[in-house]
Amino acid sequence: MTTASTPTIALIGASGHGRRHRQNIADLGDRVRLVALGDIQDLPGETVPVYADHRRLLAEHKPDVVVICTPPHTHLPIALDAVHAGADLLLEKPPVLDLDAHARLTEALAATGRRCQVGFQALGSPTLPALAALELGPLTHIAVAGAWWRPSSYWTRAPWSGRRAADGALVNPFAHALMQALAIGAVRPPWTLELERFRSRDIEVDDTAALRLTPSSGPVVTVAVTLASTEFIAGDITVTGTRGSAHVVYPQDRLDGVVLPGRVSLLENLLSGDPLVAPLSRTLPFTALAAEIMAAPDPVPLTGVAHDDGIALPGIAGLVRTAAARHALLSEVGDLPCAN
Numbered sequence: 001m002t003t004a005s006t007p008t009i010a011l012i013g014a015s016g017h018g019r020r021h022r023q024n025i026a027d028l029g030d031r032v033r034l035v036a037l038g039d040i041q042d043l044p045g046e047t048v049p050v051y052a053d054h055r056r057l058l059a060e061h062k063p064d065v066v067v068i069c070t071p072p073h074t075h076l077p078i079a080l081d082a083v084h085a086g087a088d089l090l091l092e093k094p095p096v097l098d099l100d101a102h103a104r105l106t107e108a109l110a111a112t113g114r115r116c117q118v119g120f121q122a123l124g125s126p127t128l129p130a131l132a133a134l135e136l137g138p139l140t141h142i143a144v145a146g147a148w149w150r151p152s153s154y155w156t157r158a159p160w161s162g163r164r165a166a167d168g169a170l171v172n173p174f175a176h177a178l179m180q181a182l183a184i185g186a187v188r189p190p191w192t193l194e195l196e197r198f199r200s201r202d203i204e205v206d207d208t209a210a211l212r213l214t215p216s217s218g219p220v221v222t223v224a225v226t227l228a229s230t231e232f233i234a235g236d237i238t239v240t241g242t243r244g245s246a247h248v249v250y251p252q253d254r255l256d257g258v259v260l261p262g263r264v265s266l267l268e269n270l271l272s273g274d275p276l277v278a279p280l281s282r283t284l285p286f287t288a289l290a291a292e293i294m295a296a297p298d299p300v301p302l303t304g305v306a307h308d309d310g311i312a313l314p315g316i317a318g319l320v321r322t323a324a325a326r327h328a329l330l331s332e333v334g335d336l337p338c339a340n
């Protein structure tokens, strides 16, 4: 049974991935009280009040916690309004789009004493403390390989899909891989970024990409990923230190072949008052890197083959795997079928 002291919660951005948050909130049962939803779309049949204007929602309900699951370019104004209305945040990733926005939200949190958890759920993975306990020595390299298939409908799923300011294999679906690699290595700017972006579809962003990040101190991070593969690589991170190496499959909480139990829920962690597993401050390197990626030249078009309702790049998973193993860019390990 909820009581007057039960934390109240509102969800802004209630369809799309917001449905997952609805479920997470429902799973908490009486431990929270969902008081309102915010969405600019009609949400027929809801039993809680729905607001198109999130400011009205905040003014009328003053929720203790606001989950923000709107498109990335809308995050900052909604987050600032929610923090100034006295709420703690669970803010979806990417939290903000550049370092100025990161600084503005950081200042607002400091001024109000509110907390902001960012929706990088893999930062609650038990593989992170277990990896630290392996004593691999100072880390020298972190390499990420990921190969998924996304049909053409993926790139038309929302108005912001495939658009320069907010999407792309590196900054959206594989954002968790980037964040995880940066967190494992405690990598922060300044760094030198070598980046290659490719696209097999008619989109503004990369669906296949590689990067090598050489920080002024800390391990070199290489990432090779694709969304145009018929062969699946879940998201493999190889961590190499001076005394050994380890292998993490971040979406599965798998460390050296063993699935570890005990992933921390971002929402429960926020509600608990415990130190956050994914505080905004921890995501600064991700935002710095994502901003550089989004400002980079347009991706190079590739020629693929028809597959499902989209276009696949034959052999791309092999190139991704080799690039990660050699700490290399994709162009350094093979020929990509460039369209021109």
Ligand SMILES: NC(=O)c1ccc[n+]([C@@H]2O[C@H](COP(=O)([O-])OP(=O)(O)OC[C@H]3O[C@@H](n4cnc5c(N)ncnc54)[C@H](O)[C@@H]3O)[C@@H](O)[C@H]2O)c1
Residues within 6 Å of the ligand: 012, 013, 014, 015, 016, 017, 018, 038, 039, 040, 041, 052, 054, 069, 070, 071, 072, 074, 092, 093, 094, 119, 120, 121, 157, 158, 159, 160, 172
């Ligand atoms: N953590 C994860 O694994 C994960 C997975 C998927 C998406 N996401 C993130 O969740 C966020 C939403 O993604 P999505 O795929 O659900 O997007 P979407 O476009 O499908 O849904 C966004 C929802 O927000 C609503 N909306 C848009 N502007 C609004 C505004 N100003 N005020 C209120 N509502 C508004 C839309 O009507 C829609 O219902 C993004 O930041 C995305 O990167 C995270």
